[in-house]
Amino acid sequence: MKRIIGGTAYNTETATRIAAGGGATLYQTRYGDFFICRASGELLDLTPAAARTFLKQHAPDQKIVAEPARRWTIRLPEALARRVEQAAADARISVNTYLMRVLEDALD
DSSP states (O other): OEEEETTEEEETTTSEEEEEETTEEEEEOTTSOEEEEETTSOEEEEOHHHHHHHHHHHOTTOOOOSOOOOOOOOOOOHHHHHHHHHHHHHHTSOHHHHHHHHHHHHHO
16 A cells, blocks of 8 residues: 655555554654554554654564664765765765764764
8 A cells, every 4th residue: 555645655565564553553664754554544654753652552572673764865066075985985984974973063
């Protein structure tokens, strides 16, 4: 079953089934978003906190392995991109990890 809610596609056939209970099944999309499918066929999106609450109520031994991540595309000038790549290589980490650390530091 597939629905688009708030611009996000939710599909029970491609998402990972996490747990079921109370007439609903909890799923996680490949991008980390959570949703439930009720027995009536209704699909509802959930926040990570609501997904944890669902698990506590219906599958207390089950844990959510990863929080959802958002994908961004950014454009960098060539010179800056080379500097970022070099800094990540010097730190022996991926560009993604390097940029996440730089952003976290900047926001803290």
